[in-house]
Amino acid sequence: MDFTLTETQQSIVDSAAKLLTKHAGPKRARQVLATSGYDPELASALREAGFLSLMKETGALEAAMVTEAISARAGLVHFGAAAMVAPALGMEIDEPVALSRQRGPVRYGASAKTLLILDGADVRVRRVDSGEARPMRSNFGFPFAELPADGGERLSGAGAKMRAWWRVVLAVEIAGALRGCLTFTTDYVKERRQFGRAIGSFQAIQHRLADCVVLTEASRWLAYEAAFQGAPDDGAEVAISYAAAAARRVFHEVHQMNGAIGFTREHDLHVWSMRLQALALEMGGA
Amino acid sequence: MSVSLFVGSAEEEEFRADVIRFISEYRGLNGFHFQGSKWPEVKALYRAIGQCGWMSIGWSDAAGGLGRSAVREFILWDEMAYARVARPPLGAGIVAKTLIAHGTEAQKQKWLPPIRAGEKFFSLGYSEPGAGSDLAGLSTRADLHGDHYVVTGEKCWTSYAQDSDYLWTLVRTGAVEDRGRGLSLMILDLHAPGVSVRPLPTIDGEQLNQVVLDAVEVPVEHRIGPENAAWRLVKDALDVERHVQFPPARLRRDLEELVAWLRKHEHELDPVVQRTVAALGVGVFEVEALALLVLESVVKGRPGDVEAAQNKLAHAELSQKIARAPFELGLSEALIYGPIEFLYRQSTWETIGGGTSEIMRSVVARQGLGLGGRS
Amino acid sequence: MEFGWSENERSYRNQLREFLAAELPGNWNEMSKDGPGSDAQAAFSQAFCGKLAARGWLTPHWPKEYGGHDAPAWQHAILSEEMWAHGEPRGPQYMNVNWLGPTLMRYGSDEQKRFHLARISRGDVLWCQGFSEPNAGSDLASLSTRAERVGDSYAVNGQKVWTSYCKNAEFCFLLVRTDKIETRHKGITVLLVPMNTPGIEVREIDTVLGDRYFHEVFFTDVRVPVSARLGAENDGWGIAMYALQYERIGLPRYARSARTLELIVADAKSNGRVIDGAFKEKLVAARAMCEAARILYYRVIDQRAHNQPPTADSNVARLALTAADRAVGDLALELGGPAALLYGSLGDGNFRAAMPAGVATGTSEINANLVAQRWLGLPREA
């Protein structure tokens, strides 16, 4: 056990932070959400920086750290699918990648070139041709589409692996978005004054924000641990179950603390908060 | 409406039947949630309500009303909420009732008839960027210059200001240090020079507004009640209006829509789903009981601050529980744009608008339970 | 960063489990049902801790000079997990190992260290903690038990309350006031008081938790030699806070909760009960909370392992420990059905152990205040 970053890890985290400061952030997220919801520029910056091959070259934990950082900066790319789920299945495939459970809306479905379909005990890998995706309108922070889930090349017996890694990716993404919500809201309650004092000085706010710290921190560490251990079924289940519950709770707490301004599109909170719900639901809530 | 705790007298239930008959012509109009985008239709509906005499159903005879009890008002707006057609307009409630109690003859003459007819509409201009929960800290100034005030400042989160005729607004006429004792109420013409209304798009797809007041002239005779005496008036107005503000049938309707949605997506046989729905059903009755306690305090003319705070708190939280159920149950169809997903986003602010849950809890703790408080 | 156990650590845990399997008597569940302070468990702990000490497992993480083996902090964490998960066979002695030892090592005189640490690491002494008073609970700095200097001793007068285990204790780690009450935390001193000193009267308070959880301790002109003072006069607050940092994260409470969940499942299976969707979901959620508490606890252990000063991460972990205990406590009752209401049942035992988590050693509210102020940097409430 060791919670301290190694030198390699530190340098990965630092260079990811630098890239994300330039190519992501709430302002960028609002622009992207107003159009396709997918950010090809961020995707290519990540590709060029070599982050897509982190899992093979360094390890799953490092790939998870970058996934978390992207989510915490409200990036709109399906990095975890391409950089964690696909390589875990031993595949080199065309980005962007989207993940499907055969039914239900597919996140980033409209921009995907490759679809990984979880089909019971198997996985099917399917090319997405242009015009196949039907975009679906949603307010939950990501672009969604309906996609055909037939055909594709079958990977027998890979289903359990895909499910576990998918869960880990979701847990990591949730952890990042939680951190985004927490940091943003902490700053807000320090600044916002009512009754002659910062609202962050009221215990009614402090205690619930302290709970949010617990939920955010534990979500992140559990997700990292599951990634480090290679997504064991058990660890992946625990990580997503905890993170999904945390997402639901924190969403409401931070909106409550931001008051009316939190519902406006010009306040940044929603770029992190709305996606929490989508992530929590992606595997059916657990 | 479906099963409910409340049964009125024979006449009251007859009245309810009339209301339901009236509403049947407006089925499909959701003015409750989409007043902004459906304004022409909602406005026509309000006019029709006015023609029935129902806008002023609870006003006294002398004020041109029907002089009926608060129970009728409750039934009227609860049914409207159940049908989702409309909310009680600010004009016929808080504005008119305050004018009847504290207005001058001229003020009553000027505003009561068009309100009663469903022709003129008001927005609530209380909140400001620096004054949300702490309303007494507001800073929009009104300075007297001869026969008019010059009003400068900024109001925000102003619902429906884009379509309203007037702003029912609280302004500072005294010193900032006087807090609540330095405020006056006035009616400000939203079309007057110096008023600009800017939309604030919200995550329910509708809008709130920012209302910037730049040296807007308001005639002295548009001030309601004495100068610096607004705090009392604002509170009194709440006392006579709180029974229609959070209609419990809205929740009954939310739950019915949830159940219909669960059926449509074939989840209704799942035992976990059934347990959840059953618990929510009990919650609906609980909130209705709390709403009836509020109604009772209004009917009996008792102060009902605690009842109102309890009711607001429980109402807001249940609306969220119902809307969140599909999310808690892990049903990903709920992410896609539609009625259930809409309720999710809409209900998120129920614990903020109209006084936050934290403030409601403080009222229950301090006034209801007698616990100490800071201020 | 890495999240694995070394071969050594794994084998240490296995050896501990084998040891426990061999040493815990067949009627251990029955014997431990009244809690770590009960007479039965306190007596058992004397022999048990002696055996642990003989293997070097009582205080493995202590420096050699104080009877330890310089083992890494992680080894202590593994030890604590296994002990608490199995109903704490060390009885009240877990306190000695968790916070008394480290505090004595840091603040004790050579003589105090030599005397007390040796006894603790042999496993034959029981201590109690005299902090709380009737009017000083969360607000510990307002304590008023007085110690007046009389020659080369102190005369102690006052009352402590909620003191655990002290009926069987030999020493008390006592906080007293040695300056005016208005000085608050600046006028507090620590005394290491033998419980058989004349003038000490102990009265047990009956609780719903088990035996010997709570006592009132009355001090009437109790003479304590100055040599029994820990640290300097009026320097007690810093010492108490140091001790609390260790105590708060002393018990890996999730370990017992997680084990309870395993036992519930085993129990359900052996009774032929179907683990349906709703049951399973609750189990996963509760287990996830235990795991969350575990990983946040590890975060704190990691800081210790790196010799970093304590941070508000320990308050974060404490909140998670409490939340997990509560979730499992409720679930064990719910799933155990009416039988869980019986004294000594799995559900009951776990529930009683979990119940005071949010109050003992500093309440959740106080921990939340500290997280808000120190972790998030929010302003203090005016």
Ligand SMILES: Cc1cc2nc3c(=O)[nH]c(=O)nc-3n(C[C@H](O)[C@H](O)[C@H](O)COP(=O)(O)OP(=O)(O)OC[C@H]3O[C@@H](n4cnc5c(N)ncnc54)[C@H](O)[C@@H]3O)c2cc1C
């Ligand atoms: C949909 C909607 C419609 C609205 N329509 C109108 C309208 O038409 N006209 C109008 O005037 N206003 C309107 N409002 C504004 C509403 O009245 C305010 O949002 C509300 O009073 C809260 O103020 P705030 O948003 O500034 O939040 P703040 O007061 O900044 O509160 C932020 C957080 O701090 C907490 N907090 C504040 N003080 C305390 C305290 N003392 N103790 C503990 N916690 C505290 C709050 O509970 C909240 O969680 C509307 C709001 C919404 C959401």
Ligand SMILES: Cc1cc2nc3c(=O)[nH]c(=O)nc-3n(C[C@H](O)[C@H](O)[C@H](O)COP(=O)(O)OP(=O)(O)OC[C@H]3O[C@@H](n4cnc5c(N)ncnc54)[C@H](O)[C@@H]3O)c2cc1C
């Ligand atoms: C099982 C158990 C064993 C114990 N063993 C010992 C022992 O061996 N030795 C010993 O000295 N003590 C012991 N204690 C006492 C324990 O340390 C105190 O109970 C604890 O510090 C709380 O004090 P109190 O009980 O007086 O509660 P109070 O301080 O009166 O608190 C009551 C409630 O008010 C809340 N509250 C108080 N202040 C604030 C604030 N500033 N903000 C928000 N909320 C606040 C608290 O969080 C709590 O919910 C034990 C307690 C338990 C439950």
